[in-house]
Each structure stands twice: as structure tokens, then as C-alpha cells.
Amino acid sequence: MMGALSFLIFWFSVLTLFCQDINIAAYTLTPSQSILDGQTLLSQGEKFELGFFSPTNISKNRYLGIWYNLNVVPVQTVVWVANRESPLKDTSGVLKIGASGNIVVVNQTEGVIWSSNVSKTVDNPILEFLESGNLVLRDVNNSSSETYVWQSFDYPGNTLLPGMKVGWNSKTGLNRKMSSWKNFDDPSYGDFTDEMANTGYYESFIRKGSRNIYRTGPWNGLGFSGAPDLKDNPIFTYEVVRTADELYYMYQLVIKSVILRYVLTQTGSEGLLQRLTWVEKANKWVNLVSIPRDRCDDYGLCGAYSTCDSTIVAVCQCLKKFKPKSPLDWSETDWSQGCERETSLNCTEGDGFIKYTGVKFPDTTGTWFNTSMNLEECRVKCLQNCSCMAYANTDISGDGSGCIMWFTDLTDIRQMNNAGQDLYIRMAASEIDLHANSKMKKRVIIIVVFTIVSGMIVVVLGTWYFWKKRSLKGGHSEKDDLELPLYQLVTLASATNNFSEENKLGEGGFGPVYRVNFDITGSVHNAKYSLHCDGK
Known part of the structure; x- marks a missing residue:
């Protein structure tokens, strides 16, 4: 009798558990479920896999991470790591939803190795692994992305996947940024980050610690002024989004079958941001772009009021109407001190602006912008403020719009040749007159030369026409004498x-x-x- 009762109790428990989970999809995890080391959870669509791994066969450290399903990319490619700073030393790790409603990784003694660590809780939490590779914690009855309790996409590692954001949430103070691994065997935080400057105006930096290594240039409505390789293409779209609470960059795939990712790598003291795509026929990742690209991408290489041009040997040149601050150092290719004005500004006597074309905009630290002003309004406002060093449109799409003004020395300018934008730099009135006179002289010279050359062409053509006509007339007369003679x-x-x-x-x-x-x-x-x- 007792045996039969135990049997019924056992099957009742199994049936109850089955009924609880019968509506739970394979790519989700409930509070009653867990993932042990050796088990994995596939994403919706089975493109990604979640589980415990070691970076190399040599390493004994275990991490909870996300990688491409080996049926999709046969080379293990990790795109996100949870416990970067707290590796497990054995295979006792367990992933589950803890009593507090947080996602936790625990060891064999139930010690918490890693946690999603959010204070917001829901009554019926569920962990869902989305097709995009995003791991989200939400209420089982609410799948809206606006109500996610936590998501892995808010905490990028060294990889930026389609749909991930790089940027700030001003409401929560969250800074979504990429960070390199320390090395290929250690996913803990390395020296390099890729992040957006928290100035309200979008431009992205690669930094080594707190030092700027590379700057994209500000967003201009079509792209980044210093990133010519980021163009409209049939494979992916990209955008900068600015709302009341957020400012971020994001890209999305157009062709869903393409496998594309950005990776911030670190090799020794060098850091690179690479755009990689998986090529199935070659069975390898192919690098499409590496940033920094050349010496002119090195932040601030030429100092203030100078421009960098990678097409010439001495890459740094002072801007027009500026001279090297230290001529000796400059001649020895030490450009760090930059350039200074040939003629000092005198706001009370009246300054003006000279237009510089095809440049990557200067560092936007210390700038002011207004997206509703036009270029003429921007010029007037800048001229009225003696501290305003330059101005330009914020958006170059269409006829151009918006106003950005610089109030500090202009640094990290690059000559973009066939790309770049127009920048108006403040100059002394005398320099404006000289510049205008120089331009007028050039126009006069061009007009005079054109007039002389045109006159010579007219004379030559006229002479040729006269002799040609005379020659033809002489030929017809001789013919007329032969065919139609005159007699008395x-x-x-x-x-x-x-x-x-x-x-x-x-x-x-x-x-x-x-x-x-x-x-x-x-x-x-x-x-x-x-x-x-x-x-x-």
C-alpha cells in the first residue's frame, strides 16, 4: 500500500513539474531550472549557445559565456562573458535564477560567483535567450523590451553584435561600452575601451585607460566625419539615435545570413577595433576594417591648429594662416606642440572666418551645439562670442543644418581629401583681408590668363579661316576659267x-x-x- 502511494506521489510530482514547464520554450530558463557546466542553452533560432567554457585548452578557468553555435561557426567564437573578473576554478558552476530574482552563477558551495545584480524584481521571472544573442531577464507575462529587468546587450564585452548599443542612458547613468580582453586566454578587462564621449554630441573614442587613442569625429547625419569606410552598403545599416534619455550608435544586418561582428582586440600594448565577417567557404573570420587605420588616426598626433594628411611623408601640416609653435621640433617631425596663429585675434577690432574644406572635425570636447539653427545664424552667434574659435553645420545631409561651435583649441583635425566637411575657423580681420585679396588676385590672374589665351585662339582661328577661304576661292576661279571661259x-x-x-x-x-x-x-x-x- 505504501509502495503504491509513493509511486503515485512520484508521478504526481513529475506531472506537476511537466505542467508547470509545458508552455516554456527551449530557449528559456525558469526559476525551477538550471544550467550545469557541460550543459548549454540554445538561442531562439539556434544561432547562439550559452554555457560554461574555458578560453583555451590550456586554461583551467571556467566562465559563463555566449558563443556562436558550432553548427553556424565551427570555430568557437565567444561574444559575451558574464563572470569576466571571477572565473570558476572547476566545473562545479551552475546558472540559475536566484531567490532574489537575479540571474546568478554559483559554485559547488552555493557561493555566488556572478550576479545580474539588479534591485528591480518581478513576480514571475524568466530568463530568455533571444535570436539576436541577447540574454534577457523579464516577467513571464511581459515580453516588451521596454520592461526588461536586465539584458546582456547592456553590458558589451569585447564584441559588438548587430542590435547592441554603444552609448549613454542619461536616465540611468548606464555607459554601454566595449572593453578588450586582457589577452586571448583571459577575458578579464583589458586596457582598451571603445565608448562614446558623454558630451551630448556623438563621437566615439578608443581609449587606453583614460588616454584617447582614436576618435571617429562627430556624427554629421550621414556618418562620422573621420570614418570614411562607414558608408551606405547592402549588408548592414547604421545610425546614431538621440532621444531625451539616450544617445547611442547601433548597426543592424540587412542580409540576415551574413555573420558580422565588431571586436576590440588587445595584443600587448596595441589595441584595434576590427570589423569581421565569417566566410564559410574559407572557414575563417575575415577582417574588413581595422581602426586605427594609419598614423593620422593616432589621436592628436599633430597638436593644435594643424591637419594630418597620410598621403604625404611629413603627415602634419599647419593650417593656413598658422605656423609651427616650435619650428625646430616641427622640422624634426615632433609635431606634438602644434601650431599657433600668424596674427593674433583682436575681437574688438573685428574678426572673421576662413573656410577650410574636406576635414575631419576637431575634437568636440568643449563645444556647444544647436540642431535647429542654420549656418548663417551659427556664424553670427560665433562672431558675437570672442571665445568661439570655429563653427560648422552639425548635419550635412540635404542642404545642411544645425550649428556646432568650438570654444577651445582645435585638435585632431585630419585632411579627408574626397570626404570630410567644411569648417569655419576664426581669424583676425587683417588675415581675412589678406586672404580675400589673395583670392581676388588669383581670380584676376585667372581672368587675365583666360582673356589672353582666348584672344590668341580667336586670332589663330581667324587667320586660319581667312587663308582657308582665300585658298578655296583661288581654286574655284581656276576651275571656272577652265569650264566657263569668257570670249569677245x-x-x-x-x-x-x-x-x-x-x-x-x-x-x-x-x-x-x-x-x-x-x-x-x-x-x-x-x-x-x-x-x-x-x-x-
Whole structure:
């Protein structure tokens, strides 16, 4: 009897557990479930896999991470790690939803190794592994992304996947940034980060610690002013989104079958941001872009009021109307001190602006912007403030719009040649006059040269036409002399017997026609030729 009762209790428990989980999808985890080391959870669509791993076969450390399903990318490629700073030393790790409603990784003694660590709780939490690779904690009855309690996409590692954000949430203070692994065997935080400057105006930096290594240049409505490789393409879209609470960059795939990711790598003291795609036929990741690209991408290489041009040997050049601050250092290719004005500003006497074209905009630290102003309004406002060093449009799409003004020394400018934007830099009034006079002289020279050359061309063509016409006229006269000779009246009268009726052949609209008795030149003709005259 007791055996039968135990049997019924056992199956009742199994049935109850089954009924609880019958509506739970395979890519989710409930508070009653867990993932042990050696087990994995596949994402919706089975593109990604969640579980415990070691970075290399040599390492004994265990981490909870997300990687591409090996059926999709046969080389293990980890895209996110939970316990980066707290590795497990054995295979006792367990992933579950803890009593507090947080996601936790615990060891064999139930000690918490890692936690999602959120204060907000829900009554019925569920862990869901989305097709995008995003691991989210939410209420089982609410799948809206706006109500997620926690999500892995808010905490990027060294990889940026489609749909991930890099940027700030001003409401929560969250800074979504990429961070390199210390090395290929250690996913703990390395020296490099890729993040957005928290200035309200979007531009992204690669930093080593607190030192800037690379800057994208500010967003201009079409792209980043210093990132020419980021263009419209059929594979992915990209955008910068600015709302009342958020400012971030994000990209999305257009062709869903493409596998694309950004990775911030660290090799020794060097850091690179790479755009990689998986090529199935080659069975490897192919690097499409590496940033920094060249010396001119090195932040602040040329100092203030200078521009960097990678197409020339001495890459740093002072801007027009500026000179090296330290000529000796500059000649020895130490450009760090930058350049200074040839003529100092004098706001009370009136300054102006010189237009510099095709440049990557200066560092936007210490700038002010207004997206509703036009360029002329921007110029007037900048001119009224003696501390304003330069201005430009914030958005170059269409006819251009918005206003950005700089109030500090202009640094990290790059010549973009066929790309870049227009920048208006404040100059002394005398420099503006000289610049205008120089431009006027150039215009005058061009006009004079054009006039002289045009005149010479007209003279040459006129002379040629005159001699050509004369030559043609001479040729026709000679021909006319051969085909239509002129004779004296006495000669014609003799040839026609004084225009006798016997020699008259007939008469038409042009007068009578006569037959000649002999060749006019004197040779025998036998009346084979006739002479047509006008009857006079």
C-alpha cells in the first residue's frame, strides 16, 4: 500500500513539474531550472549557445559565456562573458535564477560567483535567450523590451553584435561600452575601451585607460566625419539615435545570413577595433576594417591648429594662416606642440572666418551645439562670442543644418581629401583681408590668363579661316576659267556667221542657241559644238 502511494506521489510530482514547464520554450530558463557546466542553452533560432567554457585548452578557468553555435561557426567564437573578473576554478558552476530574482552563477558551495545584480524584481521571472544573442531577464507575462529587468546587450564585452548599443542612458547613468580582453586566454578587462564621449554630441573614442587613442569625429547625419569606410552598403545599416534619455550608435544586418561582428582586440600594448565577417567557404573570420587605420588616426598626433594628411611623408601640416609653435621640433617631425596663429585675434577690432574644406572635425570636447539653427545664424552667434574659435553645420545631409561651435583649441583635425566637411575657423580681420585679396588676385590672374589665351585662339582661328577661304576661292576661279571661259563678241559673231538664222538651233527661256562653224580656239570643229548666247 505504501509502495503504491509513493509511486503515485512520484508521478504526481513529475506531472506537476511537466505542467508547470509545458508552455516554456527551449530557449528559456525558469526559476525551477538550471544550467550545469557541460550543459548549454540554445538561442531562439539556434544561432547562439550559452554555457560554461574555458578560453583555451590550456586554461583551467571556467566562465559563463555566449558563443556562436558550432553548427553556424565551427570555430568557437565567444561574444559575451558574464563572470569576466571571477572565473570558476572547476566545473562545479551552475546558472540559475536566484531567490532574489537575479540571474546568478554559483559554485559547488552555493557561493555566488556572478550576479545580474539588479534591485528591480518581478513576480514571475524568466530568463530568455533571444535570436539576436541577447540574454534577457523579464516577467513571464511581459515580453516588451521596454520592461526588461536586465539584458546582456547592456553590458558589451569585447564584441559588438548587430542590435547592441554603444552609448549613454542619461536616465540611468548606464555607459554601454566595449572593453578588450586582457589577452586571448583571459577575458578579464583589458586596457582598451571603445565608448562614446558623454558630451551630448556623438563621437566615439578608443581609449587606453583614460588616454584617447582614436576618435571617429562627430556624427554629421550621414556618418562620422573621420570614418570614411562607414558608408551606405547592402549588408548592414547604421545610425546614431538621440532621444531625451539616450544617445547611442547601433548597426543592424540587412542580409540576415551574413555573420558580422565588431571586436576590440588587445595584443600587448596595441589595441584595434576590427570589423569581421565569417566566410564559410574559407572557414575563417575575415577582417574588413581595422581602426586605427594609419598614423593620422593616432589621436592628436599633430597638436593644435594643424591637419594630418597620410598621403604625404611629413603627415602634419599647419593650417593656413598658422605656423609651427616650435619650428625646430616641427622640422624634426615632433609635431606634438602644434601650431599657433600668424596674427593674433583682436575681437574688438573685428574678426572673421576662413573656410577650410574636406576635414575631419576637431575634437568636440568643449563645444556647444544647436540642431535647429542654420549656418548663417551659427556664424553670427560665433562672431558675437570672442571665445568661439570655429563653427560648422552639425548635419550635412540635404542642404545642411544645425550649428556646432568650438570654444577651445582645435585638435585632431585630419585632411579627408574626397570626404570630410567644411569648417569655419576664426581669424583676425587683417588675415581675412589678406586672404580675400589673395583670392581676388588669383581670380584676376585667372581672368587675365583666360582673356589672353582666348584672344590668341580667336586670332589663330581667324587667320586660319581667312587663308582657308582665300585658298578655296583661288581654286574655284581656276576651275571656272577652265569650264566657263569668257570670249569677245567679235569672236562669237565670227563663229555663228554674225548670228545668222542658218546657225540658229532654237530658242528657249534663256534666249536663242547658235551652232558654231569651227572651234573657237581656231581648231577644226565640224559643227560638233554649239554656242549658247543671250541674244545680244
